[in-house]
Amino acid sequence: MLFTLLKRHFGNELNNIVWLVLLYLIQGIPIGLSFGTIPFLLHKHATYTQIGIFTISTYPYSLKLLWSPIVDSYFVQSFGRRKSWIVPIQILAGIVFITISFFIETLLEHAETKIIYITIVFFLLIFLMATQDIAVDAWALTILSKPYLHYASTCQTIGLNTGYFLSYTIFLTLSSPKFANKFLRSVPSEEGIITLPGYLQFWGILFIILSIYLAFFKDEESTTITTTTTRHDNYNNNNNDDKNKQVKSKIENESIESKSMRSSPSSLSPSLLSSPVKKQNKKNKQHISIDKKDITIIKENNENNEIIDNNNSNNNYDNGKKSIVQETYGMDISESDLTPKQVYYLLWKIITLPHIKILSILFIISKIVFQPNESALNLKLLEKGLRKEDIASFSLIQFPSIIIFSIISSKWVKNKPLTIWSNAYLVGVFFILVNMCSVFYFPNLNGGEISWSHFFLLLMISLFSSFSYNLMSVSQGSFFLKISDKSIGGTYVTLLNTIANFAGTYPKLFILMLIDKLTTSECIVNISNDNSSSSSSSSSLISTSSNNLTTTTTIIQEQQQQVIIHDNISKELCAEQNGKYRIERDGYYLVATGAIIYGVFIYFVLKRYLTPIEKLKL
Incomplete structure (x- = not known):
């Protein structure tokens, strides 16, 4: 039934759409592991600093423009x-x-000494997926015919998020023994329905099978582009036919589309072409041609062939101003003709523009504020007793809500995107305080489950926090499109998104290290001396665990018991040894409080230096 409806709607294009969704889904699998699942699995055996080191593995996705x-x-x-x-x-x-x-389970269990190996492996995987994303983004705009081209972003959104949810929400849920024993099994087991090694093997084999099929049974297809024109008696003269063929050939070989979708897994630039199609026919008063917005009405003056582009009235070509490509390499060169060396030189020229330098510096110094929420909040909730699958389930509700909110908010940011960005920034700072309070007042579960009312409260806080960050994302995207030089629109926008994404990625390591340095905790384990051999065995076991976390162990003998104290051991390992976990000083609260104060200060800096940029005639 569903297949019949899809086939009726998409026709022969359904096959290409399915392929795009599959290719983006494949990218989402390692992304979900690196950005979501692995930090949770590391939390049991690794410190915050070591988890911060692992976040380096996510850098390639922010730097793929390079x-x-x-x-x-x-x-x-x-x-x-x-x-x-x-x-x-x-x-x-x-x-x-x-x-x-x-050997992934062994690496995770010995994360303290193996964190570098884990980081290198996943850095390689994310680098491969980031490189594939470049190629798939470009292919998406040539594999689909023009009437279905707008579905490229839909394929990207569905594929990447499906892969992410499979590797994050679904994996954490099905790998949980508690969830499996409660809902899926009649006979309890110590393992979940799926394991990490089995999950990796399944997708590894599927990756190879799909690649082989793609290599031998799927051809690269080009988009057929058709221009619709008004009918005039003498329109189809030989001269215009020749020009139509030249224009069509140029459009089909345009490569800007390969650069227009590289900002993040969920973004797709609408820019398709780098310049409007220009035809000359003195006898025609009006005709239609293809440009970035698909159809542009061009009026030609019979005397001097003056061309007016209604959709690109704000381009850098106005008032005789040359584009950055024209200034650098001449009037006739297009983006598709640029060599890699020329593109890199243009990127450098863009970065050195005064307003881009100010924008970049402000992004880099401002986005660090949100890292206590983005990097440490879920880990602290996990430490408080919230289950991994509960945290992951937040994403199931956030995703459709944020999609709807993005559509609504896109109408708000049109005229003053940086003003909206700055105001949303202040709202985001406020939610750092709200989230910090949610951790501080988290109830003592004593090994039980969180109540539905408290779960709903945490979900709402997470949802509204996401709204503020999403509004910032929509605002900055709108401004990037507004100021981008149309001659290299894809490259320009992708560069700006790269700067913005990296500004939100690089601080994770430093924030987690700071939280780790400022935190002091201990695990107190009482061991009876009634059975000396048992005591010796238990002491040896705990000491081994603590050595894996480079903790300090103190043994105090008092009357009939040994008191073994571990400094800075994880709560989960402490619970496994029936110990009492106690945090003497929590670095998360110190860092979050500092971030709130810093964020309020930066807000006034943004109002003074960032918002005026939107008033410039760029």
Whole structure:
């Protein structure tokens, strides 16, 4: 039934849409593991500093613009421009998945000494997926025919988020022994329905199978572009036919689309072409041509062929101003003709523009404020007793809500995007305080489950926090599109998004290290001396666990018991030894309080230096 409806709606295009969704889903699998699941699994055996080191593995997704010109320029023509990258990358990622499945559990259990190896493995996986994303983004705009081109962003959203949820929410839920024993099993077990090694092996094999099928049974297809024109008696003269063919050829080979979707897993630039199509026919009063907004009405003056582009009236071409490409390389060169070296030089020129430098500096110094929430909040809730699957389930409700909110908020940010961004920033700072209070007043569960009322409260706090961050994202995206030089629209927007994304990624390591340094905790374990051999055995076991976390162990003998104290051991390991976990000083509250004060100060800095940029005529 569903297939019939989809086939009726999409026709022969359904096959290409399914392929795009699958390719984006594959990217979402390691992304969900690196950004969501692995930090939770590390929490039991690793310190906050070590989890911060692991966050370095996520950097490639924020920095993929640095090598995207290479992906665009080098390929095997006979195999396919995009398949030349997608197929070998997926096969390599599949091999890495299968290989690490045999020792991933050992690495996680010894995370204190193996954190560098874990980080390198997942850094490689994210680098491969970021590179594949460059190729898939570009292929998305050529594999679909023009009437269905707008579905590219939908494929990206569905695929990436589905993969992310499979590796984060679904995996954490099904791998939980408590969830499986309560809802899925009649006979209890100490393991969940799925395990991490089995999950990695399954996807590794599937990666390779899909890659082989893609290599031999899927051809790269080009979009057929058709122009619709008004009918005039002499429109189809030979001269215009020749020009139509030239224009069509140029459009089909345009490469800007490969750069327009590289900001993040959930963004897709609407820019398709770098310049409007210009036709000259003195006898025609009006005709329609293709540009970035698909159809532009061009009026031509019979005397001097003056062209007025209604959709691009704010372009950098106005009033005789040259684009950055024209200024650098001449009037006739287009973005598709640029070599990687030329693209890198243009990127440097963009970064050195005065307003871009101010924008970049303000992003870098301002976004660090939100890291106590983004990096440590879920770990603190986990430490308080909230289950991993409960935290992961927040995303199921957040995702559709944020999609709807994004559509609504896009209408608010049109005229004053940076003003909205600054105001949303202050709201985000307020929710740092709210989230800190939610941790401080979290109820003592004593091994039980959280009440539905408190779960709903945490969900609402998480949802409204996400709204403020999403409003900032929509605002900055709107402003980036507004100021981008249309001659290199894709590259320009992607560079700005790269700066913004990296500003929100780099501080994670430093914030988690700071929280770790400012936190002091201990685990007190009472061991009876009635059975000396048992006592010796238990003492040895606990000492081994503490050594894995580079903690300090103190043994105090009093009458009939030994009191073993571990400094800075995780709460989960302490509970496994039937110990009493106590935090003497929690660095999270200190860092979050500092972030709130700093954020209020930065808000006034933003109002003074950031919001005036939106008034500039760029």
